[in-house]
Amino acid sequence: MNQLFLPLLLMLVVAIPLVMGTRKQKRAAQEQQQLQKTLTEGDRVMTTSGLYGTVADTSSETTIDIEIAPGVVTTWLRAAVREKVAPEIEADEPVEDEETSEPTATASSEPEPVEEKAGPQIAPPLEHGKK
Numbered sequence: 001m002n003q004l005f006l007p008l009l010l011m012l013v014v015a016i017p018l019v020m021g022t023r024k025q026k027r028a029a030q031e032q033q034q035l036q037k038t039l040t041e042g043d044r045v046m047t048t049s050g051l052y053g054t055v056a057d058t059s060s061e062t063t064i065d066i067e068i069a070p071g072v073v074t075t076w077l078r079a080a081v082r083e084k085v086a087p088e089i090e091a092d093e094p095v096e097d098e099e100t101s102e103p104t105a106t107a108s109s110e111p112e113p114v115e116e117k118a119g120p121q122i123a124p125p126l127e128h129g130k131k
Contacts, residue, residue: 035081036079039084041058042054042055043055043084044084044086045066045083048080048082051066051068053068053074055067062078064076064077064078
């Protein structure tokens, strides 16, 4: 009995983590397949490459069309969809109550200067070979 106890214990110590790891992988694979089957048009998703977009067409069994920008639709394998994400929320301007807002300036006062928003700054092209 003593001769079999140590090898049996050693096999159990090695086998239990292997079995538990396999079960976890199977569960994750099933959840991923379920996600890909339940995608519908309008869902916001992230691909495995980190690209965010909105599902545009789900009519194919193996591919899915994702709109990545207004009017730009690309075709992806369903397996490339990693997860659903919360939809983008447009930031609306806050609405002020009439009672709590400060009095507006009268027509006789000068208007306040409006700050111009700086656009993207573009670096000049590199000129190779000139010194």
